[in-house]
Amino acid sequence: MGEDIGFWAVAGLLAAVGGLAVAAAMLDSVMGAAAMGHARPVAAMLDPVRETARLLVQQRSVVPASDSVLRLIGTGGIVLAAALAALVVPVGMRPVADLDIGVVWFNAMEVLVWAALWLIGWGSNAAFGLVGGYRIIAQGLAYELPHMFALITAALGAGSLRVGDVVAAQSGLWFVVWMPVAFAVYLLSALAMAFWGPLGQPVDEDLAGGAVSELAAVDRLVFLAGRYALLAVTAAFAVPLFLGGGAGPWLPGWLWMLLKTLAVLGVLVWARWRLPTMRMDRFMEAAWVVLIPAILLQALVVGIVVVARG
Amino acid sequence: MGDAAFWILAVGAVVTGIGVFQMDSMARATFLLLASFLCGAGELLLLGLGYLGMVIVLMMTMEMVVMAVFMVMYMMNPAGLMPMTMVHNQRPATVIAVVTFAGLVAGILLTPWPERKGARPMDSTMQVGEAIMGPQMLLMIVIGVAILATMIASVVLATDRGRYDRYGDRLERRRPDDPIPGGRR
Known part of the structure; x- marks a missing residue:
């Protein structure tokens, strides 16, 4: 802690996160159109822009007796948590704030998102909103253990919780090569942490939008911005953890970071449109009987390698 | 800068802590309690104890989110938004709380705290780990x-x-x- 963080570095980072969030929304829109069989990619790419304009002029809606303070804290909290999580994501080789506990910081910000989403659901004073809010808590708790172990396995391989050190430790061999299980578990649990795609039940269509069913106008716009930013940051964090950060031939570090982030983002968005939504109660036993033992074994293997290397 | 942050977090922790008992909604009370804990975690970060501070943020957020579910279930009507009160047995509870707070503050102020021996460690996380895994x-x-x-x-x-x-x-x-x-x- 205690490093000096430059104003312009933070401003640049926020701009980058914003750009990635817009890219994620456009990618989502294009892939969605393709999955639905609409062959008009350019029009689909501009759909997020149209949706933004529509939400900006839409009338705000407030349910009687709703707790608007908590709802506002929740809506803003998702954007804030995504931005704070981005602080430890390296642009190139080093993050803007290379905290000595960067990996724990990232996980803590993800957990704040559960609280924020529950607050939106609760503050809306609507049945579907509340059910969606409870879903994110169940889902978050269910996936937190495998997620935490996947993060810790990468930190264990580097011998440090500092994200810069994790990147530096992959100069010889990317972690994805010798901890493939941890990478797979990270991607799967990242879907749950960003309540996205197959694990998007907290805001799913079956609840008419779940936790955010009552959000309209600017409130929904802020939520969507935070949601796509969260997805982009979650995808970006896989790169320093498992894909060597900004390492790569010819191109500069930041460009490699961007390309790899877009590749992971593409996989996550693809998963949304090509995989069915999973009911979490059906998946629960598989999570406990398969996922957690698998990631524990992976951590054991990595631990043995680390000790054997000295 | 550090002093200002300390006082903001300290006053914030106490004010949000008092706020917990002023609320008529379990959800608000729970998240005010979380805010109080987060202020406490901020103080640990100020002390340079990054790992302990962030673990408090991580664990307390999870615990308060779970607590919100159970407290809403036990203490409010099913619809959840009916007013309720956070205080019962008000007068003795106030006395006990004030006496405990005064005792703790007196303990902080009257304890002869030792001076720091040796330099601050480069990596406090490593030191916590060694303390736990060693002695x-x-x-x-x-x-x-x-x-x-x-x-x-x-x-x-x-x-x-x-x-x-x-x-x-x-x-x-x-x-x-x-x-x-x-x-x-």
């Missing part, structure tokens, strides 16, 4: 086993369906018979 290892092992035993015991007591309900009296079923299927079908 306190036996204690941590005992605590770890005790917590695991408590968890298993509470799950065994809480569950109404064991493996004999799922797999039959002689554990003869190949697939479990569950009212809500849990994955293995």
Whole structure:
């Protein structure tokens, strides 16, 4: 802690996160159109822009007796948590704030998102909103253990919780090569942490939008911005953890970071449109009987390698 | 800068802590309590204890989110938005709280705190790890086993369906018979 963080570095980072969030929304829109069989990619790419304009002029809606303070804290909290999580994501080789506990910081910000989403659901004073809010808590708790172990396995391989050190430790061999299980578990649990795609039940269509069913106008716009930013940051964090950060031939570090982030983002968005939504109660036993033992074994293997290397 | 942050967080922790008992909504009370804990975590970060501070943020957010669910369930009507009160047995409770607070503050102010010996460690996380895994290892092992035993015991007591309900009296079923299927079908 205690490093000096430059104003312009933070401003640049926020701009980058914003750009990635817009890219994620456009990618989502294009892939969605393709999955639905609409062959008009350019029009689909501009759909997020149209949706933004529509939400900006839409009338705000407030349910009687709703707790608007908590709802506002929740809506803003998702954007804030995504931005704070981005602080430890390296642009190139080093993050803007290379905290000595960067990996724990990232996980803590993800957990704040559960609280924020529950607050939106609760503050809306609507049945579907509340059910969606409870879903994110169940889902978050269910996936937190495998997620935490996947993060810790990468930190264990580097011998440090500092994200810069994790990147530096992959100069010889990317972690994805010798901890493939941890990478797979990270991607799967990242879907749950960003309540996205197959694990998007907290805001799913079956609840008419779940936790955010009552959000309209600017409130929904802020939520969507935070949601796509969260997805982009979650995808970006896989790169320093498992894909060597900004390492790569010819191109500069930041460009490699961007390309790899877009590749992971593409996989996550693809998963949304090509995989069915999973009911979490059906998946629960598989999570406990398969996922957690698998990631524990992976951590054991990595631990043995680390000790054997000295 | 550090002093200003300390006082903002300290006053914030106390004010949000008092706010917990002024609320008529369990959700607001729970998240004010979380805000109070986060202020406390901020103080630890100011002390340079990055790992402990962030673990408090992580654990307390999870715990308060779970607590919100249970407290809403126990203390509010099912619709949730009916007013309720956070205080019961008000006068003795106030006296106990004030006396405890005064005692703790007196303890802080009257204790002859030792001066720092040696330099600040480069990596406080490593130092915490060495303290836990070194001299306190036996204690941590005992605590770890005790917590695991408590968890298993509470799950065994809480569950109404064991493996004999799922797999039959002689554990003869190949697939479990569950009212809500849990994955293995």
